[in-house]
Amino acid sequence: MDKLRAMQAFIHIAEEGSLTAAARVMASSLPAMVRTLAAFEAQLGVRLFNRTTRRISLTDEGRRHLDSCRQILAALGDAEAALSADAAEPAGHLTITAPMLFGQMHVAPAVTRFVQKHEKMRCSVVLADRVVNLLEEGMDVGIRIGALNDSSLVAQPVGHIRRVVVASPAWLRRHGAPGHPRDLLKANCVRVTDHAPTWGPFNDHGRPLRLAVSGNLEFNQNAPAVQACVAGVGLGSFFSYQVAPYLKTRQLRTVLEAFEPPVRPISVVYPHARLLPMRTRVFIEWIRHELREFQT
Incomplete structure (x- = not known):
């Protein structure tokens, strides 16, 4: 054999x-x-x-x-x-996983550009809002947001994101900007039901503060909740990348910046520190470069 x-x-x-x-x-x-x-x-x-x-x-x-x-x-x-003269050109199959919305907005376009540049590569991308077990599910590389609990994985930081509170300029003109996180308790907040039942933790002069906000509209996904905030329904709490296009066009504004929690890391994770195939090493460097906007 x-x-x-x-x-x-x-x-x-x-x-x-x-x-x-x-x-x-x-x-x-x-x-x-x-x-x-x-x-x-x-x-x-x-x-x-x-x-x-x-x-x-x-x-x-x-x-x-x-x-x-x-x-x-x-x-x-x-x-x-x-020993090969063609060692500079990666080839083979690579499986990559990332969170759903972040993957749609940033990882999937980066992988598309990767295979366009490296035509011998074949990539499979799995987007899911859960922690994918790389070893059990046969994944080569994962993009993770937040703290990492799996000590069997190697992690390289590639950037960070913020948790922000936003509202439309029209809503802020009508109701005024909150000056303290507790003002959210009196405001109409657009909630995402798949998230924690409270917003926060806000940084209240060094002390964590979580708030059970309320409102007249909720969704089980982020995208329609963002659109509701753009439409002027109320305040919303999102990761910065989820609202970045609307902040750039000034359809949304951030509030309570002084009370934001610490930034959350974005990491590229993989099962082995050594013996990585060249295709994996090349992709890791590629995605680090592609996500450079999150490194500031």
């Missing part, structure tokens, strides 16, 4: 989610892929996948071994790339 090819087959099956798709990627036949996987599992003495007639999924042992195989093949790829 060609163990390196078996590792490649194993990784492709895990990434593609089927033996048929993996066989197509490797320019192999389905029976050959089945035999390769069976021989690999027999050599290891464990089942790597749970298989039914409809789906295939990694076992616990498979998830652990997938990580090891990726490291081994990444190390081999790096060694070969160091």
